[in-house]
Amino acid sequence: MDRPRIEIEFCTLCQWMLRAAWMAQELISTFGQDLGEVALQPRAGGVFRIRVDGAVVWDRTVDGGFPDAKTLKQRVRDRIAPGRSLGHADRAAAERSTEG
Secondary structure (H helix, E strand, O other): OOOOEEEEEEEOOOOOHHHHHHHHHHHHHHHHHHOOEEEEEEEOOOOEEEEEOOEEEEEHHHHOOOOOHHHHHHHHHHHHOOOOOOOHHHHHHHHHHHHO
8 A cells, every 4th residue: 555645845035944844743743644745845946836646735825824733634634534533632622613
């Protein structure tokens, strides 16, 4: 079984390497060996884009800025393991949706 590949493209001129590395660490900590690879791809031009198996799950210019860890994990989970619970992050989101 092939495990998913995550690519994090980031602008080196904007000095977003630490942000990209932190997000990679968060994804590896959460999904562990369910992932095949997490690749950091240095670029220029203000890019910050995250793909799972080629499908964009976050694009700074489209989504407006940078994802928080919870949002990123939910979007990755929705691509690689839709039935998987993220524990507290999912419960907090469900509670907010029933309050409104």
